[in-house]
Amino acid sequence: MNILLVCSAGMSTSLLVSRMLDYAKEKQINVQIEAHPVGEVESYGPDADVILLGPQxxxxxxxxxxxxxxxxxxxxxMRDYGMMDGQKVLNHVLEMMK
Incomplete structure (x- = not known):
């Protein structure tokens, strides 16, 4: 599964991506997760299975x-983003994909 996170500059989501990837590795979930600025969604969106936007x-x-x-x-x-709760965000994506 390929997950794209977009935010203002692609920087604020990088910590969240790291936490999501750590949780995926721990649970042996095969997933690719990238963060990019919202202005690049046209380039990266076609390859994504799920697109998540930062609250901003x-x-x-x-x-x-x-x-x-x-x-x-x-x-x-917003709460999960603010807490950088990679586990909750990834679990939400997995539920979305069922």
């Missing part, structure tokens, strides 16, 4: 959903 770019949700109507696109829960 939630205003882009409808635009990104319209560009990728066949993919799940959601805003990361």
């Amino acid at each position: 770019v939630r205003f882009q949700l409808s635009h990104i959903k319209s560009r990728f109507p066949e993919k799940p696109v959601e805003v990361i829960d």
